[in-house]
Structures are given as C-alpha cells and as structure tokens.
Amino acid sequence: MYLGKRTISSILSAFMLVLVAQITAAQDSSKSAQSRAEIDADSATVLKEFLGMPGAQALFDKAAGYATFKVTKGGFGASGAGGGGVAIDKQTGARTYMRMGSAGVGLTFGLSRYYVVILFETNEKFAAFTRGGWDSSATAQAAAGTSSAQVSSTFFDGVAYYQLGRKGLMASADVSGTRFWVAEELNAR
Numbered sequence: 001m002y003l004g005k006r007t008i009s010s011i012l013s014a015f016m017l018v019l020v021a022q023i024t025a026a027q028d029s030s031k032s033a034q035s036r037a038e039i040d041a042d043s044a045t046v047l048k049e050f051l052g053m054p055g056a057q058a059l060f061d062k063a064a065g066y067a068t069f070k071v072t073k074g075g076f077g078a079s080g081a082g083g084g085g086v087a088i089d090k091q092t093g094a095r096t097y098m099r100m101g102s103a104g105v106g107l108t109f110g111l112s113r114y115y116v117v118i119l120f121e122t123n124e125k126f127a128a129f130t131r132g133g134w135d136s137s138a139t140a141q142a143a144a145g146t147s148s149a150q151v152s153s154t155f156f157d158g159v160a161y162y163q164l165g166r167k168g169l170m171a172s173a174d175v176s177g178t179r180f181w182v183a184e185e186l187n188a189r
Contacts, residue, residue: 032186035084039097039186043068043086046115046164059160063119065089065126067180069100074111079104084183085116087130091123096130097186102178114165125158132182 046068050056060066069085082101088094100116120126154160 032188036086036095036097036186039070039084039086040095042070042115043088046070046117049164050117050162059119059155062155063090063121063160064123065091065120065130067098067116067118067120067129069098069116069118070113071100071116072111072113075104076109081178083116084186087118087126089123089126089130097183098130098132098180099183100178100180112165114163117162117164119155119160119162121155121158121160129180130182132180 047066051060065088067085067087069083071081071083073079073081080101080103082099084097084099087096087098118129120129
C-alpha cells in the first residue's frame with residue numbers, strides 16, 4: 001500500500017494536534033491541582049485561626065459544612081472585591097472550589113486582604129450554597145477586630161459569616177450583595 005506525501009503529512013499533523021492537546025490538558029490539570037492545593041492550604045490556616053477564637057469551636061461543631069475564602073478588596077471611590085475558596089461538607093469531606101465577588105460605591109480607598117469563614121447550620125443550606133449562583137443577604141455577626149474577639153454562638157437564617165483580618169475577627173463583616181459561584185475549572189478532575 002502506497003501512502004502519498006499528503007496522506008503522511010495529514011497523519012503526522014493529526015498526530016501532532018492530538019499530542020499538543022494532551023500536553024495542554026495535562027498542563028491545565030497540573031495548574032488546577034496546584035490552585036486546589038493552595039486553596040486547601042489557605043483554608044486549613046484560616047480555619048485553624050478561626051477555631052482558636054473563643055466560641056468558634058462550639059458553633060463549628062453544630063455546622064453541617066463550612067466555606068473559607070481569601071478575599072482581596074480594593075477601590076478608589078467605587079469598590080470591588082473578589083476571591084476564591086473552598087466549601088467543605090463536614091460529613092463526607094467533599095470539597096467544592098468556588099469564586100466570589102462584589103462591587104459597590106462609597107468612600108473606599110486602597111487595598112485590603114482578608115478571609116471569610118462561612119458556617120452552614122444544615123445540609124440544605126450547604127447544598128444550596130455549593131450549587132453556585134448564591135447571593136448572600138446576611139451580614140456577619142462578630143466582635144471587634146482583636147485577638148480576643150468572641151464568635152457569636154448562633155446562626156442567622158442557617159448561616160454564620162465571619163471576616164478575619166490581620167488583627168483577628170473583624171466587626172460587622174458585611175457580605176450582603178456578594179455573589180458566590182462554583183469554579184468549574186477547579187472542580188473538573
């Protein structure tokens with residue numbers, strides 16, 4: 001059987017395209033794995049800090065699931081915040097990697113970084129959150145931002161929010177208007 005130059009060239013081109021596609025997919029998978037590992041490390045660190053605060057462990061023990069987010073907020077007049085994190089089902093250990101974002105207008109100048117911890121009282125509240133497209137409508141209840149801050153011992157409508165900065169738990173962690181959604185690229189395995 002004789003294969004012409006065009007046929008051989010076409011076969012080699014197709015082979016190269018498949019090879020490049022596989023290499024690209026492997027690189028994307030590696031980047032996703034690295035991103036998940038970084039998010040998991042941040043989550044473990046912030047959760048450890050949070051659980052060391054008075055009252056936190058008791059409320060955490062009542063939660064069906066939780067989420068942690070690393071957030072960057074900035075603005076000059078108008079403001080915006082965005083970040084990423086992970087929601088963890090305490091019963092199964094299943095992880096859902098997520099993104100969050102918000103925008104606003106007001107007297108905001110500069111840049112800040114903080115963490116958000118969200119506790120879910122029921123499996124239903126947790127499941128609604130991890131389906132994505134979730135819009136928060138509550139505000140965190142927290143004491144002043146000192147290392148001796150006390151975590152509120154109750155949930156508000158099945159959810160408890162906390163914002164942690166460099167000085168510990170921060171007062172009135174407003175998350176109203178913040179959107180949370182599933183980071184599809186990090187959950188595909």
